[in-house]
Amino acid sequence: MPADPLLTLGPWQLAFLVVAGVGAGLTGSIAGLASLVSYPALLAVGVPPVSANVTNTVALMGNTVGAAAGSRPELRGQRNRLLRLCAITAVGGAAGSALLLLTPEGTFASIVPFLIAGASVLLLFSPRLAERAARGDGGVTAGTGVGAFLVAIYGGYFGAAAGVVMLALLSAAWAQPLARTNAAKNVVTGAANMVAALVFAFTGPVLWPAAAALCVGLVAGSFAGPAVVRRLPPAPLRIAIALAGLGLAGALGWQAWA
Template sequence: MPAEPLLAPGPWQLVFLVVAGAGAGLTGSIAGLASLVSYPALLAIGVPPVSANVTNTVALMGGAVGAAAGSRPELRGQRKRLLRLCAITAAGGAAGSALLLLTPEGAFASIVPFLIAAASVLLLCSPRPAARAGRGGGLTAGTATGAFLVAVYGGYFGAAAGVVMLALLSAAWPQPLARTNAAKNIVTGAANLVAAVVFAVTGPVLWPAAAALCAGLVAGSFAGPAIVRRLPAAPLRIAIALAGLGLAVALGWQAWA
């Protein structure tokens, strides 16, 4: 994949990215849609699409750190199964990042609008309540396979990967939404960690932008779990889904006009 020219963000652009990162962290830790905020923010300051994607992936590690710190009550008692699932999603994240680096730049720009549109439509479909799920709570072959495939997508692009993972774990594990959401943040963070390492070594990361986004993501994702404990997420999911559909149309117009 040919290298893309990288920009040097100015002070106000970095401030903008910190604010956008805080919004992305809040959105990601609640609804799994951090990239629908952070990725467009990078595009808005002029970062090319592939560079924006790898920079965003590196920055999203801040979201995983903040969400883990803010979700400690919900994570109690889930350590064993999460360690196993994290190993699976880490492998999926590695596969997805390799796929991105082997995808031609033009093809990626054309695919992104479809990915965002599909993620936004999916967001409109709320995960099945845990009360209706099966009686299990372990890591079945179906859950492991589904988590691996979601992680491949997360390593490739990642927008709404958290939403898909939340739906998967909600169906597999009958427990309160806040606990499942905390688990989702950890396992998607594992997939993102491997992809971030791959991109940090081989991808066109814009490091000042990644650092600014990461700082905001830590703060926003730390606050998100507290909101999940108290407020229904449905209105937020609908608003973000509509915004995502609008973004998909705009990016599609830019790619194909």
């Protein structure tokens, strides 16, 4: 399914996507809301919705690369559990991408706002839940694995705020500083996104010049994001991410039900 061959982007449009990618990379690595910036940017330059969705997924590989490179201090000591979770989310991402290609894009439109809103509320209360998690060994429980798999399916299907949902899940499951959990979130959601991107690269209507421009900006923005998280107090940051998620849930709900 190739992209629209009649759609061409000029140098100013591509430059706009690079700048939007920087903003999306910062937003994604800090709050898990990269698609809140990158997806509308693609629509703004005239990319059709389905093509924008798959192009955005391919471009978001840059977010994973940049965020992982910028989060090396926070990722130390998390290798084993992240490898297990990445294997789970990679399968979920593949399932989600297949679901997008086989079903109407609006199938989950009425469910997604509830998912994002629920994750945002969960993130607000995650410190209390993490106190219970501290009694365990911080590994990958059955509940955490199933939750990550479901989030990865959603991430491969559409992905807006998948990072918020994953951050809420991991914050509730693991008692550790928010910066470390945020770094883990970037890697785990990145595994799901990478598999989905590979599927779309061969089967979806990817607009490659737009994907490349966004990806360049995403790498730069997401590399800087972990340094920002490192310097911000965790409680206000967590509240800000949760409120942004609730705002996105409201906006998507309005689009779905208006």
